[in-house]
Amino acid sequence: MLKPRDLGPGAATRTFVEAMRAGRLHLGRFVLDALDGRIVDCRAERGRTPLMLAVALPEPACRLAFARLLLERGAAVHLRDDAGRSALSLACERGHLDAAQLLVQHGADPDAADARGWSPLMHAAAAGRAPLLEWLLRAFRRLGQLRLDRADRAGRTALQLAADGGHGQCVRALQAAAARALPEPPPAWAHGEDEAAAEAAATHRRPPQDPAPGTPPSRGGQGASSLRGRPLVRRATAPDCQSLLGC
Numbered sequence: 001m002l003k004p005r006d007l008g009p010g011a012a013t014r015t016f017v018e019a020m021r022a023g024r025l026h027l028g029r030f031v032l033d034a035l036d037g038r039i040v041d042c043r044a045e046r047g048r049t050p051l052m053l054a055v056a057l058p059e060p061a062c063r064l065a066f067a068r069l070l071l072e073r074g075a076a077v078h079l080r081d082d083a084g085r086s087a088l089s090l091a092c093e094r095g096h097l098d099a100a101q102l103l104v105q106h107g108a109d110p111d112a113a114d115a116r117g118w119s120p121l122m123h124a125a126a127a128g129r130a131p132l133l134e135w136l137l138r139a140f141r142r143l144g145q146l147r148l149d150r151a152d153r154a155g156r157t158a159l160q161l162a163a164d165g166g167h168g169q170c171v172r173a174l175q176a177a178a179a180r181a182l183p184e185p186p187p188a189w190a191h192g193e194d195e196a197a198a199e200a201a202a203t204h205r206r207p208p209q210d211p212a213p214g215t216p217p218s219r220g221g222q223g224a225s226s227l228r229g230r231p232l233v234r235r236a237t238a239p240d241c242q243s244l245l246g247c
Contacts, residue, residue, distance in 0.1 A: 013042040016050055023062045029069060037073040047082035048090075051075040055091040055099035063099055077108040084114035085123075092120040092136070095129035100136075110140045117152035125158040125174065128167035133158075137177045148178050 012035055019028040032040065041049050051070045057063040071077075080086055088108040091099040100120070104110065113119050118126070124133040140146045151157050159178070162170035 013039045013044055013050070017044050017053055020050065020054055020057060020062070020066050023059065025062070025065050025069070028066060032069070032073055040070055040073045040075040041079060047080075049075065049079050049081075049087070051077070052079075052081060052085075052087045052090055055087050055096060055103065056094055060096075060098060063096060064102065067099055067102055071102070071106050077103050077106050078112070080114065084116075086112050086114070086120070088112070088120045089114055089118070089123050092129060092132055093123040093127050095124070095127065095132050097132045097135060100132055104139070110136060110145055111147060111150070113150070113152075117150070119147070119150055119158075121146055121148075122150070122152065122158045122161055125162040125167065125170050126165055128162070128165055128170055130167065130169040130173065133162075133170050134173050137173060148174065148181065 012031055016028055016031045016039060019025075019031065039050070041051075043049060044053060051067060054063060054066040054070055057066065077087055081090075085093075086108065088100060088103045088110065089112070091103060100108075110121070111119050121133065121136050123129075124136065136146065148159070149157060152161075156164070159171060159174045162174060
């Protein structure tokens with residue numbers, strides 16, 4: 001049974017954490033209500049907040065239930081633990097895609113680095129969390145919010161961390177994302193190469209023009225354009241007006 005001392009300074013946070021780990025959502029809600037939510041960002045072991053501990057819970061239903069409860073009560077998503085890790089980094093390290101998506105919906109930074117220089121993407125790559133890593137790439141790479149070339153304090157990128165860990169699916173996903181980010185090469189004629197081919201293509205696209213006045217039409221010309229500019233010719237067999245008057 002919950003006792004008054006369980007809601008005292010410092011003890012309330014421990015009580016809430018124990019409720020989370022036991023999957024006792026009603027008890028966790030009671031503790032928050034009793035303290036008017038004042039412990040949502042209090043620190044537990046290793047400087048982690050209840051939200052950080054919630055997203056690391058192994059059971060999916062319990063993890064989401066407590067994470068949603070804390071976020072509804074105003075838990076901050078950008079706080080860091082003693083190692084500089086955010087709740088999103090912890091979720092990515094453990095491969096908890098559902099928790100990562102929930103945190104991002106509440107404004108979590110997908111590129112925030114910890115004390116080692118690791119971003120959430122790098123945590124997912126080092127741990128071989130391919131589904132989560134692929135979701136991060138799909139959701140944020142096209143918006144320019146993920147730096148694939150970010151290096152940690154040892155000079156390693158997410159691709160190198162995935163390769164060092166032997167995580168082939170993560171390596172392929174990162175390589176494909178890097179390839180899509182490369183600009184397309186300009187056409188050959190932009191560098192002055194194959195100018196004859198470019199000129200031929202431009203000539204082929206040029207609309208036909210009417211012949212200049214006085215220019216004989218081509219043999220196969222048809223219609224009004226082929227008659228334009230043709231000189232009038234008097235037939236030799238036509239009767240002369242003077243000769244008709246003299247008859």
